[in-house]
Amino acid sequence: MALLNVKNLEIGFQSGGRKLVPVVSGVSFSVDRGEILALVGESGCGKSISCLALTGLLPTPPARVRADSIRFDGKSGSFELSAMSPRQLRKMRGGRIGYIFQEPSVSLNPVFRIGDQIAEVLALHRPEVTDRHAEVVELLRQVGIPAPETRIAAYPHELSGGMQQRIMIAMAIAGNPELLIADEPTTALDVTIQAQILELLDSLRRERDMAVILVTHNLGIVAQLADRVAVMYAGNLAEYGRVRDVLDSPRHPYTRALLAAVPHLGGDGGELATIPGHVPSPEEFPAGCRFFGRCARAETLPEALRRRCRTERPLESNEGNSHLVFCHAPLKPEEMS
Numbered sequence: 275m276a277l278l279n280v281k282n283l284e285i286g287f288q289s290g291g292r293k294l295v296p297v298v299s300g301v302s303f304s305v306d307r308g309e310i311l312a313l314v315g316e317s318g319c320g321k322s323i324s325c326l327a328l329t330g331l332l333p334t335p336p337a338r339v340r341a342d343s344i345r346f347d348g349k350s351g352s353f354e355l356s357a358m359s360p361r362q363l364r365k366m367r368g369g370r371i372g373y374i375f376q377e378p379s380v381s382l383n384p385v386f387r388i389g390d391q392i393a394e395v396l397a398l399h400r401p402e403v404t405d406r407h408a409e410v411v412e413l414l415r416q417v418g419i420p421a422p423e424t425r426i427a428a429y430p431h432e433l434s435g436g437m438q439q440r441i442m443i444a445m446a447i448a449g450n451p452e453l454l455i456a457d458e459p460t461t462a463l464d465v466t467i468q469a470q471i472l473e474l475l476d477s478l479r480r481e482r483d484m485a486v487i488l489v490t491h492n493l494g495i496v497a498q499l500a501d502r503v504a505v506m507y508a509g510n511l512a513e514y515g516r517v518r519d520v521l522d523s524p525r526h527p528y529t530r531a532l533l534a535a536v537p538h539l540g541g542d543g544g545e546l547a548t549i550p551g552h553v554p555s556p557e558e559f560p561a562g563c564r565f566f567g568r569c570a571r572a573e574t575l576p577e578a579l580r581r582r583c584r585t586e587r588p589l590e591s592n593e594g595n596s597h598l599v600f601c602h603a604p605l606k607p608e609e610m611s
Contacts, residue, residue: 275347276304277485278328278453282342285320285327285509287556289336297556298324298509300587305502307452310479310486312500312517314493314532318553320509321489322376325455329355329371330363346370348452369399372451376461378438382430388441389426392448399449413444418474436467440474447478454479457489472499493536497521505529508553508564510587515597525593525604527571562586563602575603 285298298320305311313321326332327339344355348370355366367373375381383391392413393406403409407426414422417440430438439459446454456475460468476499479486488500496503496517503520505513505528513526524530534547551568554560562584566572572583579602588600 275306276345277307277347278487279304279343279345279347280328280341281344283324283327283344284340285323285332286338287336288338294338295556296509296559298327301504301506301509301511303504303511303514305453305485305487307485308479308483309501310476310488310499312488312490312496312503313506314490314496314503315506315512316491316553318508319506321506322457324506325373325457325487325489328455329367330358330360331367331373346453365399368395368446368451369449370452372446372449372454374439374442374446374454374456374459376458378435378442379430381442382438384430387427387429388433392441392445395445395448409448410444413448414441416447416478417441417444418470419444435463436471439463439467439471443471443474443478447482447484450482451484453485453487455487455489458491459488460495475499493521493533505532508559509556510564511590511598511600512565513597513599515593516595519593519595519597523593523597525597525599526565526601527569527605528565530605531568531570560584563588571603571605579603 281302283298283301284296286294286296288294301324303311313324315321323332328344332339341356346353346355353366355363389410392410396403396406396409410426411422414425419425419437419440433441459475460471463471472495475486478484490496500517502515503517504511505520505526507528513520513524513529520529521533524533531549535549537546549568554564554567560566562582566583572580575583582602588602590598590600591604593599593604
């Protein structure tokens with residue numbers, strides 16, 4: 275059974291009396307206990323906003339969020355997150371579901387010591403802990419902070435970016451979450467520190483049997499860490515399945531284009547592949563496939579099929595082993611060489 279099962283998530287924004295502008299439409303995915311699900315795609319495709327919507331972190335209004343179901347089946351019971359009140363969702367956030375946001379320097383409070391910020395999570399979600407100081411030191415040790423007994427009194431500005439991100443991870447796991455949502459956790463960190471943070475997340479996931487939703491645009495990270503991947507484009511799912519199925523046999527033209535744009539060691543030194551055009555803004559989403567205007571494959575299709583691409587939203591097709599593709603003309607195996 276999935277730990278989290280999201281069915282038909284819809285997100286829109288409305289302000290100033292204008293009509294509702296859809297930004298995420300019909301997105302469904304699940305994550306099992308102990309696995310990593312990666313959400314990938316270009317900036318603005320709806321990855322982060324989908325994660326924020328799961329536990330009510332989007333302000334309503336102007337946001338409007340609905341779903342057929344957002345089901346969380348944890349160790350202590352099952353919860354329908356889409357039916358919870360704001361007060362109930364606050365108990366879920368930081369407790370059963372932890373978050374790591376993109377910029378630790380923005381997420382951490384600059385006027386409070388890091389030990390106090392982690393202890394606040396314990397007070398809210400683990401009141402049974404009697405010696406919070408000792409627990410905070412242990413959490414700092416678990417995330418690789420050197421000399422945690424002294425670092426506990428530091429302010430965020432006294433730490434490097436990598437150390438700040440480790441503090442964010444300590445805060446995220448302080449409530450013993452069953453699900454951790456990591457929104458581009460290595461943004462603005464150098465390559466060496468990125469590898470350390472990702473290795474830390476993976477080890478914590480294994481030790482705690484914790485599920486992780488990893489938001490990223492780095493397909494190398496996906497190939498290295500994730501069990502399943504959901505490729506998003508302009509607020510829709512393009513492709514979804516086991517990592518090896520999707521990356522080894524991409525069936526959606528967008529997934530293939532993303533993989534073609536990844537630089538490889540030992541290449542011929544020519545120009546990197548790119549995807550022409552840009553992601554349409556929500557106000558300009560077409561009625562049919564949202565990738566149609568940038569899809570090289572669409573140019574080779576018969577006119578009747580091109581018309582479907584322009585006017586009809588693609589429904590999922592199962593390519594086997596729960597490998598789902600949302601395309602009117604998915605790539606065939608012989609076309610993927």
